[in-house]
Amino acid sequence: MTNPQMTSPETTASAPESRDILIIGGGIAGCALALFLAKAGLPARVFEAYPDVRGIGGGLQIAPNGLAVLDQLGLADALAARGTACERSSFRDRHGRSLGGMANRRPGSPGRPAVMLARATLQELLHDTGIARGVRIEHGKRLAGFEDDGDGVTARFEDGTTARGALLVGADGLHSRVRRILLPDGPEPTYTGLTGTGGWTPRAAFAKAGLTDPGAMTLFFGAGAFIGCTLAERDEASGGMWWTSLARDRPLDARNRGEAAESIGLDQIIAAGDGWNPMVRQILGATTEMIAPVDIFDIASLPRWCQGRAVLVGDAAHAVAPHSGQGASMALEDAITLARLLRDGRPAEWPGRLAAFEHERRDRVERIVAFSRKIGALKRRGPFGTWLQNNLMRLFLSLRAPDFSWVQDHRIVW
Ligand SMILES: Cc1cc2nc3c(=O)[nH]c(=O)nc-3n(C[C@H](O)[C@H](O)[C@H](O)COP(=O)(O)OP(=O)(O)OC[C@H]3O[C@@H](n4cnc5c(N)ncnc54)[C@H](O)[C@@H]3O)c2cc1C
Numbered sequence: 001m002t003n004p005q006m007t008s009p010e011t012t013a014s015a016p017e018s019r020d021i022l023i024i025g026g027g028i029a030g031c032a033l034a035l036f037l038a039k040a041g042l043p044a045r046v047f048e049a050y051p052d053v054r055g056i057g058g059g060l061q062i063a064p065n066g067l068a069v070l071d072q073l074g075l076a077d078a079l080a081a082r083g084t085a086c087e088r089s090s091f092r093d094r095h096g097r098s099l100g101g102m103a104n105r106r107p108g109s110p111g112r113p114a115v116m117l118a119r120a121t122l123q124e125l126l127h128d129t130g131i132a133r134g135v136r137i138e139h140g141k142r143l144a145g146f147e148d149d150g151d152g153v154t155a156r157f158e159d160g161t162t163a164r165g166a167l168l169v170g171a172d173g174l175h176s177r178v179r180r181i182l183l184p185d186g187p188e189p190t191y192t193g194l195t196g197t198g199g200w201t202p203r204a205a206f207a208k209a210g211l212t213d214p215g216a217m218t219l220f221f222g223a224g225a226f227i228g229c230t231l232a233e234r235d236e237a238s239g240g241m242w243w244t245s246l247a248r249d250r251p252l253d254a255r256n257r258g259e260a261a262e263s264i265g266l267d268q269i270i271a272a273g274d275g276w277n278p279m280v281r282q283i284l285g286a287t288t289e290m291i292a293p294v295d296i297f298d299i300a301s302l303p304r305w306c307q308g309r310a311v312l313v314g315d316a317a318h319a320v321a322p323h324s325g326q327g328a329s330m331a332l333e334d335a336i337t338l339a340r341l342l343r344d345g346r347p348a349e350w351p352g353r354l355a356a357f358e359h360e361r362r363d364r365v366e367r368i369v370a371f372s373r374k375i376g377a378l379k380r381r382g383p384f385g386t387w388l389q390n391n392l393m394r395l396f397l398s399l400r401a402p403d404f405s406w407v408q409d410h411r412i413v414w
Contacts, residue, residue: 029314066329083117
């Protein structure tokens with residue numbers, strides 16, 4: 001019988017002079033980066049902690065700027081065909097009364113409208129396309145640590161294997177181990193005081209509830225409570241989606257997570273909105289599957305994103321709260337930017353290219369993290385704050401719609 005602890009490590013190591021780019025994490029940022037590196041003809045290996053990445057997460061938005069990145073991989077059409085284009089937002093108060101609406105983009109904005117879909121659809125498309133295009137993705141490889149000896153970097157995995165490469169990219173998400181190694185005294189992600197959850201419904205539930213515009217997301221603001229609803233996946237049986245964020249003093253910790261996940265049921269969500277209104281109750285009542293609660297964290301700013309031959313991308317570098325619908329799109333923008341900089345430099349220049357990447361991306365993503373935090377604050381107001389906010393919203397929307405073109409019209413040339 002083999003004792004796993006006595007087994008000599010399976011050798012995944014390459015020669016020290018390996019030009020491989022080691023990507024830790026096969027999520028949105030990791031898979032997209034690997035696809036762009038493949039497009040550039042650069043060798044990459046992706047190491048994903050979990051044996052499988054399918055079916056994970058709730059719904060999300062790919063914004064026009066994120067779709068423009070996917071277009072350069074030839075994937076935007078496939079995604080748009082799976083989700084629902086979202087052109088407008090409509091705002092309502094607790095009772096369901098309209099506060100106004102707005103187009104999500106300025107008239108004449110370039111590109112495609114945002115697409116709403118399941119996070120798993122995006123993840124699986126990137127992953128499966130990577131495999132089809134020859135990207136090496138290894139599952140069940142959880143990074144334990146890494147060493148940068150100046151000539152290259154060696155990644156060590158919890159299963160005892162190692163890998164050697166020219167660069168190591170931490171695409172390992174919000175609770176990134178790469179970040180903790182690069183910045184042992186660096187800031188931890190900040191809990192924003194909101195925990196998100198939601199559910200999937202049949203698409204037909206929306207029309208039954210009186211939400212008849214398929215290209216609009218509807219956002220209800222109650223006293224200290226919020227619910228968003230939109231059509232997402234094309235699947236008739238579960239293509240509708242609603243989401244909410246519940247104000248909490250502290251995140252669900254690992255110990256009470258399972259318990260809390262069960263206790264955040266429809267009754268609690270309806271009670272948080274003081275009963276809400278028939279539209280919301282109709283949508284929630286049609287829920288076919290709940291989305292597991294997720295504590296909403298963000299990372300406003302890190303002292304640095306890179307050192308030597310290692311760099312952070314995506315949520316590992318700059319987690320964005322979901323309220324702006326930009327987390328996945330920021331990860332996609334990172335992927336194309338880093339791959340382009342590496343493509344355009346000789347391997348000897350690559351460490352310098354990591355600093356150039358940070359320089360190119362930092363201001364934009366920090367601004368978007370701050371923007372997202374501000375939108376999140378709208379969902380945490382008490383009764384008076386919500387009343388005031390709703391009245392101001394009604395007034396502002398009737399005067400001039402806000403302009404988000406600085407977020408959505410951004411284009412990165414490959
Ligand atoms: C409730 C919620 C709603 C959201 N809504 C939106 C939205 O509407 N629009 C939007 O654009 N974004 C949204 N987001 C954010 C979006 O999902 C992320 O910002 C985006 O997926 C970032 O991609 P990433 O690759 O950096 O991280 P992730 O997608 O989290 O991927 C990280 C990967 O690294 C792996 N990993 C972790 N540790 C290790 C390790 N030690 N070794 C190897 N692998 C490891 C993980 O298993 C994972 O596969 C939302 C997020 C939440 C929580």
